[in-house]
Amino acid sequence: MGLRKLALLGAAIASAGVIVATAAQAQNEQFIPGLVYRTGAYAPNGIPFADGVRDYITMLNERDGGINGVKITFEECETGYATDRGVECYERLKGKGPTGAAYFSPLSTGITFALTEKAPGDKVPLITMGYGRSESRDGAVFEWNFPLLGTYWTAANVAVQHIAKEIGGLDKLKGKKIALLYHDSPYGKEPIAALEAMSKKYGFEFLPIPVPAPGSEQKSQWLQIRQQRPDYVLLWGWGVMNSAAVTEAGNVNYPRDKMIGVWWSGAEPDVVPAGDKGAGYKALMLQHPAGKSAVYADLEKYVIGPGKSLAKPDEIGSVLYNRGLINSMLGTESIRTAMAKFGNKPMTGEQVRWGIEHLDLTADRIKQLGFEGMIGPIKVSCSDHEGTRLSRVHQWDGKKWNVISDWYTADDSILAPMVKETAAKYATEKKITPRDCSKES
């Protein structure tokens, strides 16, 4: 017993120290937590994203002194992509700062699922930009979830549209065979429902092939692909699984330009390890390309130049670093939107939620923020927590990503009924009464 008490005491002292430190801070601060993974099997993808998130916030603090005069405090917590560690980080960080955490972006579908259960009780919104539950776009049921910029169902639909365009029209899809090589987790399984619905509608054959996590071993899956000879392979991987898939495709000589990755399989760490074998590989874009937009001028001046960034030089301007910047930009712009209604003071989670739900970035505003060419206009509402359903495709030429398509818009006639049905099922299971979006202001 003695040791148990001692251990509890130790933890209590440690947490008490944290609490005291928090209380001593100034009251005019907005706290933004960062759930990151800089270690483990997914670190190559987790690090550039985390650096992007961090650098944009640092830039706002250095250049503008925060948001409308409210300084931002930021703290990271390492999750290692593990759900239970993510939950612990969330519990540790949600109450920090004078008004608690503004929003969480866990960058893990598993952690998102777990936090979806906790966020409504704690009144903290979740910004899951391009991941998480696809049906959480229905804000009537998922009041606190914001899968901004795109869900996996949007991605699946755009991928099929691109294939159709390459082969000459949606009617040509009939009789074609499309395989989905996916990470065997909720993340990888998300697009299956949408692809099955489209395979019924367009008449292509759909072949799901699971890869057990973390996905570094894919010999048997590629043997199956060689036997089945699908016309296209969609890749839904993360971390080491992506580069392993591209390498393996090279080994069995499957044409790389017939492979289309989701936006989480379309960054530099996914193709660089594959070397020459990666050339020709295509991936969806979460709207934004690699490269530097106008905002980099200020980033260089206030963050990277003075050495305040943790990012390595080759990370800067990479796909995932840009995505981190956009994640922070959407989050802080939502706080700004909330401030316009509630006043220039630190916002509570509830007020930030209102801010995200009323986020409206026009093309002009995006240009002003320095993100022109990165994302299209986005307008979030109670009934649509995704805000936009646009995507593009880029291709790796062995050295860099080149944008090869125009903007696609996902076909909502297929997706909207699916979202409605799945969200309703969730509402019955959890005994939630959906909000009436026509009455929300």
Added chain:
Amino acid sequence: MFYREAGQFKVSYAADQAVFPIAQDRIAMLALLLIAFLVVPFVASEYVYRAVLIPVVILSLAAIGLNVLMGYCGQVSLGSGAFMAVGAYAAYNFAIRLPFLNPFVCILLGGFVAAGVGIAFGVPSLRIKGFYLACATLAAQFFADWAFLRIKWFTNYTPSGSINAPPLEILGVDLSSPTANYIVCLVFTVVLAIATKNIVRGHIGRQWMAIRDMDIAAEIIGVQPMYAKLTAFAVSSFLIGVAGGLWAFVYLGSWEPAAFSIDRSFQLMFMIIIGGLGSILGSVLGAAFIVLLPIFLNQALPPFGALFGWRISTATVSHFEAMIFGALIIFFLIVEPHGLARLWSVAKEKLRLWPFPH
């Protein structure tokens, strides 16, 4: 001085064989339970509940379950994660298919299903031992991972394969607050721990220990290996299954098979090795140690580094965590192979003579 049993005369067999024969132990235990039930709810913050107390309490129960099998009956098992998963998924299926059942009834029923599965995977233990049995239980682990990923019926055909726990309530009283969650888990763990303590002291427990110490000798004196081993698997899996149900319903709320992966099995095994094989107290100490150490290191290292003007990034913290954790496990195995429970009993022996050792 304070811990002396002189003058405590036992006048009946019942008193001599009590769980805590020494009065000070009884008082200390009672005080600890009173603190856990009555004091902690008034002082703990939400973070302490969610990140520390609830996981420790639930994983203690799972560690007690594994200790029944490994510590008392000597059957090595790497399938604890699988039995937790069976408990969790069975409870979920009871909850959605028989919606009139209370979620806590579902958790208990899930425990019984886990016991059944445990018996099935315990059958090979009749023929194989040691590392070979560890391999056989490893099969349970991989089978459970596979089944809950692939067989859609278990997850009620959700598109992503991730499922959600039903709301927690008893007779219309909402139990979703952290305090209520903690109390519920504590009740489960305390009641089942007391029951287990009594089982291992009774004839079944003695059979288990006889099998553990030497199975041939046990058989010769009339212990049925089949009965003893399979009851150990059943009781162990029941406890682990209930812990799995609580982990899923109370702690996670939404989960996927990865929550009960092989890592969880190893984690539970470390708990009872560090805590002490063949000790209920050891299971609790081990669970507390394994859950608290990473959290403690994670929070203590950055301020500690700051003392020396050394800025520690989150990545470094997590590397250090792994290194210190590994070093401590090796240290314990060398210095105290019988675990924290043994340290405690050594301390007790010393305390009895204190302050005047021979």
